[in-house]
């Protein structure tokens with residue numbers, strides 16, 4: 553499957569058309585941004601690692617009955633996906649308090665939540681992805697009530713599956729961001745699932761193995777991404 557014209561270019565990915573109108577190619581770059589693109593950089597091999605970890609997670613989720621946009625990995629940096637109408641909501645699933653939740657509620661990072669929490673943000677870079685609630689989603693017609701129910705149930709299921717898988721590999725899934733898209737009347741899990749979009753902490757040491765190393769200038773960014781690749785994909789990339 554060959555890339556045709558560039559359809560969309562984001563901070564970390566490009567999306568290309570293919571000869572099949574139903575299929576797109578998602579290309580993963582090494583570019584990294586944080587704080588709504590105020591901080592920019594590159595993380596060597598990040599695109600390869602994000603493509604490979606997303607492949608592992610999408611395959612695992614498909615095996616557990618979660619419908620995703622993943623078709624197959626084409627190369628180091630290219631993934632074949634189903635073309636979807638992306639829902640303009642970013643869903644965050646949290647197991648442990650960190651990041652914006654710690655700030656918003658004035659609580660220390662690392663506090664275990666008694667059960668997973670879901671949050672919804674409007675997918676709008678210009679506005680800095682503001683938090684929204686069920687009312688905004690319904691009244692502004694970002695998703696119908698049944699669509700939102702499917703999205704929320706799927707997000708909790710994805711969280712449970714990935715938590716268990718990662719735990720067995722010595723990684724705590726602190727939180728993650730998920731996106732969804734409509735495809736032929738079905739809601740599919742879309743985008744990517746990787747150290748850019750999840751918080752991964754080492755189970756033994758709580759060392760951060762994700763994009764927070766870049767966001768917070770903690771050093772060892774590439775090494776952390778490689779460690780995630782080793783534990784999730786079984787190889788350094």
Ligand code: UDP
Nearest residue numbers: 644650651652653727728729748749750751
């Ligand atoms: N996240 C993301 N994209 C965003 C915002 C958040 O992938 O635009 C992920 C982030 O990596 C973390 C989770 O969503 O795993 C929760 O992020 P949080 O709300 O704590 O925001 P942050 O502290 O990253 O600003």
